Amino acid sequence: MMNVEQAILAAEQAVASSQLTAPALEHLKSWLTEERYQPYQASILQHIEQGAWQKLDDVFWTVIPFGTGGRRGRMYEFGSNAINERTIGESAQGLATYILEQPDSPSKQLSCAIAYDTRHRSREFAELCASIMVANGFEVYFLDEYRATPQLSFAVRFKHCDCGIMVTASHNPPSDNAVKVYWSTGGQILPPHDKAIIDRVMNTREIKKVDFQQALAAGQVKICTQEVDKAFFAEVHHYAWPGPRDSKIIFSPLHGVGSFAVMPVLEQAGFKDVEVYARHAEPSGDFPNVPGHVSNPENPAIFDEIIERAQQTGADLIIATDPDCDRLGCAAPLTLDSSGPWATINGNQIGALLTDFVCSKMQELGMLSERSYVVKTLVTTELTRRVAASYGVRCEGNLHVGFKWIAGTMDAIGPADFVFGTEESHGYLIGQYARDKDGAVACLLMSMLSAQLKSQGLSIHERLAALLRQHGYHQEGLVNVQMEGSEGMAHMQKLMQAFRSSPPQKLGGFPVAAVRDYKSLTVRAADGSTQPLDALPADMVMLDLDLEGNYFAVRPSGTEPKVKFYMFTYLPPAESQDLVAAKAKLAQRLADLERDIRSYVAGVIS
Template structure:
């Protein structure tokens, strides 16, 4: 094998080869030795490079990537290291009765990986509350709060392809772990030497692992149902979980709330980690390909709306059958506008009828800084506070909720442009169930008045202005791609290229530059992050770029405020030109 290793050294980067040697010779990784040896003998250099060139990082709240061998892959070792790191960090706090709730989604490796997390935590004398059946991510967040757990874990890769999986960590408030806790856990994970692993069945018998039953499910659904703000239930709704856990949260919430006319996409109701009905195997409801069966059913049964959810059911796509027979699919920003306007109008009516001004002035919503500024316009219209000083990642919304509730403010809803939203404070992560409930009630009210969601959205735009958004991604792969991503971000931050902007914001150092004068000023965020925003003449016209925290890609977010509806199509040209210039000039 020495000759093969020398050959590997000649084909791999220094970091990849050093990590490969550790995994090949260290007894901790013996279960992978045969697989590594085969990859070397078969000269799978590209796969080896991608698997070993770095340690899989914590992204927006955990680790996510391809399942496979190596430190840059999701496997029993990297998951065990993450669980052990969480255990070690929790024990540093020297609190009594430490506990962790664990949930998992429908992916083929999720049950195995979640059981390993339970085995590690329980072996470290930490009580484990374990869902023995796939559940949605928001229900895990709810369980952490309901059970007063010290932390939570979800095994899921959200809307990624079948070959991916991941681990997401939650703190005791039910929100995704954030700074400094996420950084501290990652530091510990990078230096793990010993991992304690017990036997799942033995730990269950001893009571160190407790299986969660239907009681938590029922409490979660009942809490969601109480968020109802409308009375009508006449909308006809098509629903598909796209083989994921949406059948356990959104569907049950709608049924509990009294919706009767729900048409299921039967072919996609089963749990299936291969997402077999999707030709491209990408269960992302942001993509048309993931929603084709729901759209077909929407037309077949002449329903009012269709709702689809991603595998862990925190994101939701809303579609509407319009009067001209066309199906209108709403972006995350547009769904947020519809949900927010409906919520705000109901709150406004309630305040005017029943509540005093104390409550009126203390309600607030949150949004990430790349989410539509139409929400700012709506918040101003209805007198709702809005906090938009938040980086991408719902953990920042969770952190802001905790901060503002401690100051006596009342959380209404939070939104992200990527189909993510939350109504109410019962969970602290995106929840397709709560957004789906509000949209279904809105659709019912509109149906009673012979209106569609599309018509309602156009009415809102006519009043506040035509906010138009478009998001695109530039994908990279392997160590070369990783380096290219860093190179692009560094060059953009250097200020060498302004792209015709009038102001440039660097969210790492929270500095804004006036391009014309060169004057620098500070701006406030809850936390900074790796992103740059280019403003064109006014704050509502901007383009932002940032590297994804969960995938090897740079995301480009464009927002423009147009005076006329017919001008909105210009956003396509704006973002296409910017994307081309980023690749050509950086």
């Protein structure tokens, strides 16, 4: 095998011949020459000897970012841009380092809750994180079986921990894994802690570790799975309000942890007729029986085969959760005839339906006040705001993408008056027990809604239609454009700059009336005048069309190598009574918007 000097020379020649990017070379040199990366040296040398330049560029072209809630990406045995023992270890060590620097840390016993899902290496990475936290003086509360992300959020609060770590990559492909990092609130990291922790993670040189089994034997790692389960289910049960339970349900965990959370919740709430869809029941990081092996409940295609089963068995509702059970997707028959046509309900529509259901039940129970509020993000439908207003409930909606902002708003305003939180990407929460979206409680609420509507002779789709007539037809669209690798990152940056400096003047046939730049925190009108934008800074641009309720947003994903384009269309109630015509009109408007956006993007990055 070649030596290090020969390997670096070969890598430099690969850069000269455009087989390797310059940033990849710099990171590759560090991993070949620095002591902290010594365990990976032999494998890297072997890759260089084999001329595996594309793979080396993929795993070294950047340092995997510590983004929306932690580090997420493809697993590979080595590399600065991959999930492996080193990058996971840096994440845990950086978190520990920052907490140890806090003024009150020396005076107390620090603790951390850790959980993991069904992905490949999740248990291994969870043990690694535990061994690092113990080595840094933390007690670790360990959920020793597959558990849901909201249960980890709850465990942090329940055990009064200083932080938490969830090993999961949510709904990403089987190749991926990640850590989500939580603060003492049970919510994902918010400013100013987020940037400070990122700094510690990125500058970690030494990773302290102890042996996991020895730490377990010494009581430094405490198994608390059953204790946390019992307390978590008791908290969720507070929202199992009295009402009908006659709904036949099919539940799919999509090969994830959902059955460990959703089934006990529904059983405790009194739902007797719940079938776990057999082909998705096995916990498996390969997600073998879902389209594309991606267990994303936002994807309507995952429901196709389950709908066939539901039509055969006379089910009233299909619910599905993603691998770490923090998101809900669902499908329902268009009428109460289960053997007839079915359709999925998107994340915005679920959020509006559940906002309506929760507000109506809490109003009925005398639980609403003039201080009551719901929370949504900027890219979540305004239908939620209008529904909440009909109950006299305020909507906090000037929030960036990510449920951590919803959780932060709960704590900033006061959780006592919090009614419901919702985001367009199928995340929902009620109550004060957690500070992250919860697929289990969302399944409970949707099941109760289904049963209540069935008792009234209505389908879920018919209730949604009534809301659209009452509040106006809202139709949203989402376009994801993958931009992988160093070239993709350059395209992303170029595209975001273009939307800021020279945005399209017209979209879908309508003039762009204003551009909201959340990076410079300015609003620029069509006449060139500007004014301050009241918001927190973020890498997002929103374009308001010269038509009420119609706008567009663009932002790079915080967890995946892609740019997300959000489109929002709206017709007022007077134009929404004929739902078929309203839907067709807005579908055409969305198609026109998407056409113009794709054309603009192609022109920028060509």
